[in-house]
Amino acid sequence: MRETDVTAQDAEKRATRVRNRRGEGGRLREDIIDAAAALLDETGDERAITLRSVARKIGIAAPSIYPHFPDQPAIMLAVVQREFAALETHLRAAVEEAGDDPRDRLYALCRAYLRYAQDHPERYRTMFGGLWIPTLGDSSLTEEELTTLGATALQLLADALAGCVVAGQSSIADPPLDAVTLWICLHGLAHQQAATRIFPWPAERVADAIITRVAKLKDATTAE
Structure with missing residues (x-):
């Protein structure tokens, strides 16, 4: 794996952790709905809306969705x-x-x-x-x-x-x-x-x- 790839992944993880803290609490549920609606507008295909794609859109880990949506x-x-x-x-x-x-x-x-x-x-x-x-x-x-x-x-x-x-x-x-x-x-x-x-x-x-x-x-x- 190239060093630039590792650096990019580390930067993404750091950004994810920051955004995860910002979205904690009751607001995260609305953030999840907003992200799913935005993906639907962007792709025109509800099959593109997955737990992983929604989590990526918000900047959180996918398991963080489960307390709000099963x-x-x-x-x-x-x-x-x-x-x-x-x-x-x-x-x-x-x-x-x-x-x-x-x-x-x-x-x-x-x-x-x-x-x-x-x-x-x-x-x-x-x-x-x-x-x-x-x-x-x-x-x-x-x-x-x-x-x-x-x-x-x-x-x-x-x-x-x-x-x-x-x-x-x-x-x-x-x-x-x-x-x-x-x-x-x-x-x-x-x-x-x-x-x-x-x-x-x-x-x-x-x-x-x-x-x-x-x-x-x-x-x-x-x-x-």
Whole structure:
């Protein structure tokens, strides 16, 4: 081994020890999540997120992660949970900004959802599956942790649809079920926009058509 290699390794170890002390305590858990999210943005591949790569990103030894996360899927779950919280904040802000009209609030929420997917393509893909979700029993994750992901965001959509029904602007009969249907349609559009270099129609018009038809929105003049 060359002397320069030994010197580089020693320098790396010294830097690691310093950064490890700086990251100790409750802050280290957030540092781990930040590092995993950054790796996801950089590589676009959740397979690149390992205990070793996250530890290297922060400048700690890999075993230092275990008191905070038992395995890699647990880190990914934390990244996804935090991203869903950010999505929910984004959707709530869009709805509040839209004003009091239920129709406007529904459109604003759906458009904000699509905008979020477009602005954060790698994280969005990971939020809704990706390659990180393991078979139950193969990791520390529980079925409840996985099945409740995005539940609050979906409830916001169901509430927006119910508001349109109460206002006489929509003829749907089952807001929770129709919220799932509308989300699937929006998710399909978001995926297609990300996967297709040249989208065949103006995405905004397609989105509005999806919202109007799935939500069974009545014409503004007849809803009054």
